[in-house]
Amino acid sequence: MKFAVIVFPGSNCDRDMYYAAKDALGAEAELVWYQTANLENYDAILIPGGFSYGDYLRTGAIASTSHIVNEIKQQAERGTPVLGVCNGFQILLEAGLLPGAMLRNKNLKFMCHFEELIVENSNTMFTSAYESKQMISLPIAHGEGNYYCDDATLDQLKENNQIVFTYASNPNGSINDIAGIINEAGNVLGMMPHPERAVESLLGSADGLELFKSVLNNWRETYVAGA
Numbered sequence: 178m179k180f181a182v183i184v185f186p187g188s189n190c191d192r193d194m195y196y197a198a199k200d201a202l203g204a205e206a207e208l209v210w211y212q213t214a215n216l217e218n219y220d221a222i223l224i225p226g227g228f229s230y231g232d233y234l235r236t237g238a239i240a241s242t243s244h245i246v247n248e249i250k251q252q253a254e255r256g257t258p259v260l261g262v263c264n265g266f267q268i269l270l271e272a273g274l275l276p277g278a279m280l281r282n283k284n285l286k287f288m289c290h291f292e293e294l295i296v297e298n299s300n301t302m303f304t305s306a307y308e309s310k311q312m313i314s315l316p317i318a319h320g321e322g323n324y325y326c327d328d329a330t331l332d333q334l335k336e337n338n339q340i341v342f343t344y345a346s347n348p349n350g351s352i353n354d355i356a357g358i359i360n361e362a363g364n365v366l367g368m369m370p371h372p373e374r375a376v377e378s379l380l381g382s383a384d385g386l387e388l389f390k391s392v393l394n395n396w397r398e399t400y401v402a403g404a
């Protein structure tokens with residue numbers, strides 16, 4: 178299985194994401210510069226965190242207009258798994274691949290520490306290696322992680338089980354403690370906490386590795402005979 182790690186000007190978690198997929202998980206992975214036109218040869222797309230285009234305008238807004246996002250949309254429509262972490266989540270929101278928007282953290286401060294999360298939906302291609310309602314520990318690192326959506330969207334997210342992760346102790350003001358959501362089709366996940374920074378105990382937690390394992394297991398079950 179081959180992962181693409183998309184690199185925008187200002188991405189800064191691309192190497193961590195690459196390490197998670199290649200070294201911690203043991204899959205194939207490539208860093209893919211945002212001007213690359215074609216993502217057909219990859220089985221999953223990872224959009225890492227950072228400060229694409231310096232977070233100017235709104236976080237993720239400028240990156241969301243780049244050509245590669247159209248390519249990501251096309252691959253997403255074909256069912257390719259797409260994971261956006263932190264700035265990657267912000268880009269997915271700005272691109273309209275996920276509903277809602279990101280506001281500044283309620284305390285208006287950049288926050289960088291571990292948070293306890295609850296796996297609300299373990300029945301996705303990104304979370305099948307977790308137990309339902311499992312508590313996991315992942316780091317956050319953001320200034321704009323206060324997820325917001327209108328009531329109708331929130332009702333839809335709840336009804337379709339699209340809320341995948343919540344914070345046990347909401348650090349940023351996100352509506353309904355939301356830390357990560359998935360699209361209706363179940364192949365595009367956006368989350369503010371960083372699973373790629375928690376893939377071995379030396380990093381403070383290995384809980385993020387299960388997310389990458391879930392994607393790999395799902396791919397094997399779908400494409401590898403006898404898996």
Ligand SMILES: NC(=O)CC[C@H](N)C(=O)O
Binds near residue numbers: 228236287
């Ligand atoms: N780690 C990150 O991806 C940073 C996210 C974003 N630029 C923010 O501060 O909100």
